[in-house]
Amino acid sequence: KMNHLRDIDFDKTAHNVDKLVRKKLPSLALRCGSSLTELSSPKLSLAPSHTNRTDIQENMIVDSFGISKIVDAIHKTIFSCSDNSKIILVNYYLLNKTQEQVIMLLPYEKSQYYKALKPIALVEFADRYDYWQCQCGVDPEDITDLHVYI
16 A cells, blocks of 8 residues: 655656656647647547547547546646646646746746746646546556655
């Protein structure tokens, strides 16, 4: 049984989230017929439409439905974050703004962004992602704990 009160490695956890949202999300979004721009909106519909299809097409729909649950969980996680975290996650990861552009949207010094705000946003995402994966019905084999424990 896992001890949920263990300490996490803040930097490694932030790195895991960055890798998921920066490297994997764009491909996952495309595979379920979505885009990062669509994900930057608070409202999102990823429900696949079903019509008469061949087995191969049906399998692709089922696969994209599993992927869409992951994308939906990522989307809902981002939009459940605190305001500063949401600004960072939406603008940097979904709208592809530069870090300099994101810093301009926040009422903090540049040094605070790199030392605290961005790492806090990423770890907050990891904390909330556990919940949203379950809420969005992510398939058990796809559920991921982004935390790295000490």
